[in-house]
Amino acid sequence: MNKLFSRFRIGPRLIFLITVQAIILLAIGFTALAGLTFASRSTDLLNRNVTEGTRLSYLADTIQGELLATVHRVNTGAMIWEEGRLNLAFANQQFEDDWRTYTAALSPDEAEFIEDVLAPGLTGVRSSFVELDRLFRSEDRTNLSLFVINDLDELVQPFLNALLASSSERQLASEQTFAESLKTNNMFLYASLAVIVIGVVLASVIGYLIYRSIVDPIARISDTVHSVAEGDYGVRTGLTGSDEFARLGMALDELLQDKVTTLVEAEEENERLNESVLRLLEAVARLSERDLTVTVPVSADVTGPVADAINQMAEETGRVLTRVSRIASQVGASCATVNKKAEIVNATAQAQQIEVERTASELAGASNALVNIAKVARACNESAQLTTETTRSAMATVNGTVQSMNEIREAIQETGKRIKRLGERSQEITAIVDIINSIAERTHVLALNAGMQAAAAGEAGRGFAVVADEVQRLAESSREATAQIASLVKNIQVDTNDTIVTMDRTISQVVAGSRMAESAGQQMIASQKTTASLVRSVGEIAASSEQQARISNELRQRASSMLLQTQETSKELVEQLTQTKNLVQYARMLVQSVRVFKLPTEARR
Template sequence: MFSERFSSMNIGRRLIVLVTSVTLIMSLIGGIVVWELNVAANTTRALNQDISKGVMLNKLSTLVREGFVDTANNVLRGSIIWNEANLEMAHTETQFADLWSSYLQTLSLTEAKAIKAEFDTPLSHLNSAFSEILSLGETQSRGELELFVLNDLDFLVNPFLSTLNARVQTQQQLSDANFTAFNQTNTTFLYANIFLTLLGVLMTASLGFAILKSITVPIQQVMTTVNAVAVGDYEARSKLHGGDEISELALALDHMLDDRVNALVAKEKENDQLNDSIIRLLEAVSQLSDKDLTVTVPVGEDITGPIADAMNLVASETADVLINIRDIATRVEHSANHIKLQGDKVAEMAANERNIVDQTIERLDSASKTMTVIAKLCQSCNQVAGKASHTTQEAYDVVQSSLTGMNEIRETISETEKRIKRLGERSQEINGIVDLINNIAERTNVLALNASMQAAAAGEAGRGFAVVADEVQRLAESSRNATGQISTLVSNIQTETAETMDTMNQTITLVVTGSERAALAGQQMQATQQTTHELVESVAQIANRSLKQVKLNEILIKKADDIKRSTEKTDHQVQQQRSQTTNLVDYASRLINSVKVFKLPNQQPSQQPSQLPPQQANQQAEQGLRQGQGHGRPNHSDAA
């Protein structure tokens, strides 16, 4: 039903209807969703306010319990002092007033009046309790505080806390009820959104399918018509009627097919006539393709007439040219055979010369290689001798360095010996100091004994002095033991110093002997270096002369190579000439054989080309070529 209604509309209007419908449906769904989101936002805001009210009431209860009641009890127990309690009470009172004012501001006017009426008496009792505690904080009377806590605190505070707890429970119940209603509302909105979305999708899909069908069905019918015409059914027509673009396209296609069929019928008649002429032309071409140049193509009055006339002219001209080519090819074959014989003789002579040059090059190359080996051996000897001279010089330098080092070692050992002697003298001084310390320790010990005896004689009054005397005696004993150890160490040092001096004297003797031997070795190395230097100069002269001889041999080899390359080029040119001559003979034979396959018009030449002398045959060939180049068609009399 929708497809039939849409067929009278053009495609642009159909798409506008589809887009407009989708836009309206989506706008409707979007408006409903926005309204639902607004309702959800209001509900969420109300829930947040209820939760905030409950939180404020809980904070008020906590503030009264912890900041007021617990502070009073802590002062009574002595956990805090009065000054801290006064500060805490004042801070609690300020926080309570601010929080109670904030809570009342969150309520509406009606709720605020109801809350004030409900909390009028409990709040006045609580304020009285605050005032009483603050006055007790000024007097700081713990007895009055104890009486207040036992008798009045619960009476003044508990009504407010009970009323506050009841209000908290009421607020919690109200929040739970609002939250339940919010969940139910969200569930209802969710189902409504799902239903509206599905309904919108269904309506959009139905409308889109109807529009799609109104477009695809005519297009499919047009495609069916085109495919039928493509396979040869020229009677096929789309036969679509409507006011859209596809119907107009189908109507134009039907008119075009009608005109096309009429044109094809007229064209087919002309093709039949042309085919007959082409068949006759192809028969003549077939005879020409069989190399029969005597055939004459029939000339008609249709479009093939000029083609047949041109083919007859081409066949005649081709026959004349082939006759001339046959004569020229025969003369070229005779001349090429004569040139080939001369080329064979030249190639044989070039081969003999190349063999002689190869033997000469081999002998020069052998001599050059021998001289090169000799030169390399001389260079190797020169390098070895140079290395030996360099090594000898380095050894001599090392010996000189060793002599210098030994002299420095000898001087260092002498200086060390002097310092060790001074060390022995210093150790003697240490022995004197140790003896002095030992004497002091002996005297200190004697004094300590006398002090102990005096302290013992003094009795109880000299007990402290006796302790000091004992400590001094122990110190004297420790000093005496330490001086004994120092004396032992000094004796050991003196003994090892004497042994070290003996060892250093022996070392000095060995160093002097080694220096003398090193000097003798240096003299021998100088003599060896002089001999090696003379050997290096002799070997270098031999190597230079060998290299000069190698260069002369290389020059001779290059000259011989130049001669060889020149000979090879000559031989290569001769071989190319022989190859070209052979190819020329072969090409002439092939050309003659190729011309023989054609059936040419009958001609009676006065003399066969092969029977003419070479000079006359060449002259006739040149004359035929000039005529072919100047006129494009030789005279039959000249060719004969």
Template sequence: MKVQGKIFSVVAVLGVAVIVTGAIGLASMNSLNAQMDRLDSLDQQAYFAERLNGAITAVNASNRGITSARNAEESADYLNEIKKNLETLNQSVADWRGVVAAEDMPLFETMARDVGAYGALRLELAEFGAREGAAAGMARLKEPDVRANRQALQKSLSENIDKVRGALDPLRAEKAANYTTAFWTMLASAALALLVGVGIAIWIGTAKMARPMTRVASALKQMADGNLAVATEPKPGNDEIGDLWRTTERFRVALAEADQLKREQEATEAARAAQRRQLMHQVASDFERAVGGIVQGVSAAANQLEASARAMAHSAESTSGQLVTVASASEEASANVQTVASAAEELSASVGEIGRQVMESARIATSAEGSAQQTSSKVERLSVAATRIGDIVGLITTIAEQTNLLALNATIEAARAGEAGRGFAVVAQEVKNLATQTSKATNEIAGQVAEIQTSTTESATAIGAISAVIKDLNGIATAIAGAVRQQDAATQEIARNVQEASRGTGQVTESIETVSRAASDASAASGQVLSAARELSRQSDLLGSEVNKILSTIRAA
């Protein structure tokens, strides 16, 4: 049964209790109303009897007044009073008849006949006394039939009055007793109905609402504390609490799957990070062995080239200063030029090898960049999974808000029920507190999901930085390749100059001037070779520094 149905059940029980109490009160009121009608009838009969008795007394007094009248005028006045009192007498009988119960009517009719006979006789006596005189009237009053008539009326009137009094006192006592009985009956029925209603309300609120909600809250708290093996309700009902149990179970399963996925992703990420670090160290080592050897070769070749240039300059100076030994100097210069040519060819070969190694470094950097992009794609999938978890948390927040709304509705209904709904208000408040705790727990989970998303974003940023470094490394390798190509061109230029010097030494034997010019050319060429050798040495040092930076960056990643 839904929570709304449970609340309606309690209201229905209280309604039935109110109806039963009202029915008992209505029956008691009907009984009291009948007794009040009977009392009212008896009170009216007593009033009419009193008025009838007063009219009889007045008629008797007027009859005696006629017997003592001093003249005809006084007799006429008394006669008029008698007629007036007889009218009151007859009216009292008629009014009394209207309130007499059916079972009392025979006794009343006897009295009514006696009243009629009494009135007719008293009118006759009054007219006789007024006509015959006071003495005759007095004599007539003392006759036996007059006394018998008066006694018969007094008897029937007394019987009716006694009947009224005899019924009035017990009826009043019965009314008081019935009122007391009705009062205590209504009070007891109301108390019993209240106890039954409150008992059922407490039972429904405790056994059907509060305790299940407490178990749900305990399960959610344990789940929030990280205990995903908490036991849920095996057979939840079809009410809102059952829906909470089913939602809690789905939430627990989702959290367990998310936790398992998180552990798997952490393990995968750790393995990938270790593999990536190992790969970076391997790349750095290979690059260091390849490029480092090339740099050392370039540096050695540059040093050798510089030494050769110095030797060539010294030879040119010796040739210019010792024209006397032109032949021998020419032969020595030719030999030196051949040496320089050989060194230039070796330098050109070394520079070509440097270019090839640099291109291989660029290819490795491009491969590392592709691996970084694959890692970034996987991190993005991790972020999407975290977003899905956030969506599940949003669904739980929506359910908590609906539970809060139901608690608010229950609080409103409890407020409408007044005092009887106070227990429902407490239950509704507990439901509302539970919904608030559920909302807080989902907010904490949402915060954890946000931290996961932040971590994945930072990982993506770091991978992007690594990709940028690798791109920079690729650019540096390209720049090095350009520099090597320039060095290759310079080396070829040196070779050509050496060839020119070789041809000049072949012409030394022709003339001193030719030897002098050749010596000057050799001196200039040696200066250029020396400058190129120094530049090559500087660039080889710069290349070594850049290689060290690249290796440091790769190892740090």
């Protein structure tokens, strides 16, 4: 593998290493970004389904909690008509607002589908609002009871059933979306782990190979130089290739070869070359101290090519290490940029985690609200049952009232009969008084005639005249008494007739009251049946609310599971960020390793 890299210069090797690392980081970032994007879409879709289910619940609560409750209270007399009309208008406005809010949040295709599904039931609900408004304005409780018994359920129940079916479909869609999201998130997690492991292994292998391809030639050149310095002129670097170190090694080998051929002449000129050798040794010593700024004076003797080669080596090595330092700095800058991008991705993941936590919190609030609705429905069921018992007791009271009024009517009728018989008796008294009055008038006439006869008789008839006068006064007293008796009898007859008329009117009112009481009993029987139906409906509502509460609790648990998955993804991203920071540290260490050498550019500075 070193032979393969020795075909290339050091710059392309480092560029290849940086390119591999950048590709690995891009693959990791793309995988994480794709996973986060899919998780965001799934969360948005789940949130949308939950929101639509909540709005459907608002529509159902408006119908059940406002419309039906108002109708029930007005029908049972617990609410006056005016208050019922106000509550009905408010329920109608609330229903229309909730419906517009629900349809405005849908796409055109979904809105058209919802209109097709809920249009028949929606028409029935709106018709029930119109008809109930008319009945409330007419204040006709009988027609209202008939409408509640016969028509209200047929108008409202289809829409409630459609709402329940649509809510169930949204719930199934949410569960399917959650399952798909969980599966895809696991897939992205495993893919990210695989890419990270493969990338770290590949980068480590390539970095190690490039490191060996740079260090091994330098070590061989250094060993060769040390061997030559120790007097071993037969040693060679043996480097081949086209990179800088290979050319430097081949140049050093050629230099050593030339030196071996001229070794005899060099020994003869040893004394002359001492100074040059000392300069060379000084330069080599400075080179061994990593000072690549050294420049060996080139002399005309045999040390001239060596000095020139050392200068060339120092220059080439300085140039190469300068490029290595610059490329390492670029690697550090790129790694720092990638580190910033990874921090941004980590921040995005944390924000997504916060959104998932908020969604779980809202699901918990919706679950608590549904539990409260179930409690209220159970309380309504108990109140309706109590109302049924109260209606049954009131019906028994009304039946007793009807029976008492019938007894009063019979007693009044019997009293009327007796008063009529009393009138008939008073008429008999009137007849007797007329007879007495007739007798008194005849007695008065007889007394007048007797007086006249006594006056005609003179003294002999005086006693008889006195008797006749007494009889006349008695007749007049009798006539006055009979007149008074007749007047009293007539007054009694008038009072009796008035009493009879009053009794007849009272009997008619008692009959009318009995009929109204019987009608009230029938209406209370109908109200009892309606209340029993309402009790069953409220029981069904309570059962449905409890089921919705359980479903909402399951959704909250699944959202919590999704939150755990998001937290695991965040942990993996934090681990990735740590690895990126380590890569930045390695790049800095490489720059520091290169900066150990004193380069020509640093000397000029």
